[in-house]
Amino acid sequence: MTGRRKDLPVVGWRELVHLPELGLSGIPAKIDTGARTSSLHGKVIEELERDGQKYVRFAVDFPDQAEPLICEAVHVDIRGITSSNGKTQRRYVIKTPMQIGDQEFRVEISLADRSDMKFPILVGRSTLRRRFVVDSGYSWLQTPEMKAIKGHKP
Template identity: 75%
Template sequence: MTGERKLEGPLVVGWRELVDLPELCLTGIPAKIDSGARTSSLHGRVIEEIERGGEPFVRFAVDWGGEEHICEAVHVDIRGITSSNGKTQRRYVIKTPMVIGNVRFRAEISLADRSDMKFPMLVGRSSLRRRFLVDSGYSWLQTLKMTTVEGHKP
């Protein structure tokens, strides 16, 4: 067929990937890709609510790999989010750019205690929608650096 257009499809990701949150100065966060979860989640402990230029912000601590990072982000909401155990928790939700592979987009991320979880971050279907396809048979498909991250080998 002449004049055929090549359509670019979504990027393929594995069931786990490294994620960057550049405005929070967080890079190489090991994340589980979870199409069953609606909202993305980050292991974070809220320290305080603040205001900047009339906008609500939240200051929070993120820790993994033995390091604590103090971050600030626009505070979008406090929502009831149902966790995998079926319990609903009230969580702060922030909005910040997220990078997976070469795709950068703004994502809503809830802050939760993920200390009992294997991954400090979970990427939910709202972040995946129309951007990524998940191939659950693979890991680290979009990882640029082939390094060991917190016991995870890409």
């Protein structure tokens, strides 16, 4: 192991994530090094163009919300993404800032129906790469308020 890896912040297998440009904060996320691409529970409403740049408007509907939140983000691509069940789906990919702990950075996130999943956001290895080290035996390492609520348990 290089000395550089020791300098990276450590995340547990679940953390709270913030997507400030989308108006989303404190979203429980599963940290998943088995997934290449990060994914957000969202349903695409429409594509639009502003100042020559492509955007996508989508609805984010988490179980604890009274009504869906309508968001817009830069639309990067439509890609074939292979899900955990082995099936490839065509998904919209957006680019937006993400914050985990004190770190904020721009990421690509696919929009998918995650209504059957426990976590509305999955953070994949492309997002984690060169930013974090994962300790899968713990939770909420970058989320002190959750660690306190959960009693420091993994």
